[in-house]
Amino acid sequence: MGYDEAIRRAVEANVPRTMSILDKYPYVTELAKELRKAKEEVIRNLEYYVDKAMKSIQAIGAKAYFARDGDEARRIIGNIVGKGNVIVLGKTMVGSEIGLREYLISIGNEVWETDLGEFLIQLTGDKPTHIVAPALHMTRERAARVIKEKLGIDVKADPSEIAQTARRFLRDKFFKANFGITGANAVAADTGAVLLIENEGNIRFTTVSPPVHIVLTGIDKIVPTLHHAFMEVMVQSAYAGLYPPTYVNLVAGPSTTADVEQTRVSPSHGPREVHVILLDNGRLRASKDDLLWEALLCIRCGRCHFHCPVYRALDGSWGESPYVGPMGVMWTAVVYGIEKAGPHAMLCMHAGTCREACPMKINIPEVIQGIKARYTKLVAKR
Ligand code: SF4
Structure with a gap:
């Protein structure tokens, strides 16, 4: 059974589901129109918004970096993580754009993709074939075979069993990880907040469990305000056929608490450091x-x-x-x-x-x- 069968199954599952979401929640289409206007404003003034986003990110206690290309982004991340560490990756297509996983392994780290599709891609060495579902070309039969071959785990060719196997395998990687790296769905220039949508819960683990969270994203993800960032999250998930998304994660700097005398201190339970790398790589x-x-x-x-x-x-x-x-x-x-x-x-x-x-x-x-x-x-x- 080839890629065509997996893609046919995916199209048949996704298209009617998305149509029914857009029918049921007509306000999403209106939000999309507003979002387009906001994104046009950012594209017309991209340097201004990059600068504004970087200042806002610094103002909330995170570190902001501008990377001109993949080399520079890899170097920045390499300097932060060093070698000999366990790193968990939430899904980042910008990471794939610059070969981040391969680079982190090459400098001596143990690296695990935690999104199920990306995890399967890591095991097979395939390339992502869809921007939201990177293993779209993989049938359930092939996914089960790959898990058996690469991890020695017997699993039925059933989406639920495959998901449970990945869950069990990756659970302690989250807790052992020294660094969590994610992409972003939107970066709000006014507040420096980063929004991430997901359904699996792997991004929630990746952003909270390790002591250091690194965000790698393209400058095209910048929107003027946090209000627009939420719009983007709603429109993206609805048109992806996954609405409402199970989780929306908002990261605005390292973890803090103000529970003792309302004095805000950091870190608390979550990361003590947050680094945000904004990648150009042709976008400007x-x-x-x-x-x-x-x-x-x-x-x-x-x-x-x-x-x-x-x-x-x-x-x-x-x-x-x-x-x-x-x-x-x-x-x-x-x-x-x-x-x-x-x-x-x-x-x-x-x-x-x-x-x-x-x-x-x-x-x-x-x-x-x-x-x-x-x-x-x-x-x-x-
Ligand atoms: S991925 Fe979505 S937003 Fe991007 S071009 Fe395709 S339909 Fe449009």
Whole structure:
């Protein structure tokens, strides 16, 4: 059974569920319109908002860093964690973008992905094939086989049994971990608060159990206010077909308590240090690009993938992982450049279903058409 079967099952499960969520909670569609306006404002003034977010993050006792590219982000994180530590990763696609897990292992750490999909990806060595569900290409049968082969644990080819096996295996990694690293769904420029949505509870563990929490995220995740950050969380989870999300985590600096004489001290039960790394890696350049700026509106709901005939036909391998599918072709251009994105763009059939499905109403076919045109010019010059 190949990738196509796993993706077919996922599409059949996700699409009707998302449609019914959007029918039942029509206010989400209204929030999406407001959110687009707020994100446009940030993209037009990205340097200003990066600076504002960094100042707000520092003001709440966390440390803020700006990383120009993957090398710089890896170096910053490497300096914080050192070697010989246990590190748990919540799902971070920006981490995949810069090869973070492989890097942390290479400098001498024990590293575990804790999101079930990413955990399966770590065991197989596959590349993520969906922005929300990285192991979307994996059938339940293959997942069970991989757990048996790599961990020596017998498990039935059943989603619930697979989840319970991962839960038992990862439980003590959370408590042993010296560092927890996550991405972010939104960063509020006015308060420095980071919002993370999830369903598994692994991000809650990762952000609270280890003494140090590191956030690695793209500067495109900055929104003007905490109010907009909550909007983003609601819109993203609804369009991902997971509404309401089981957990929304808000991290605004290290843990504190004010229970003795209302004097606020840190740390309390949670981390004593929080580090937030804001990654550029092509995003600032894209914000000034009359074609690619629109890609920065993407809130990573993963809906366009499910509605795209090319993504389905190519078994989730369309684009440069972790940026695959319609959003992935645009993001391949943002992060890895036109040379890499061009061959993927050339496969687009312009069905237009991605634009209809997108909560941010990004004109994805037009952006991909523009990437094709730029790539054609590049090829002609060779
Ligand atoms: S391009 Fe639109 S539909 Fe696709 S992941 Fe981004 S926000 Fe969601």
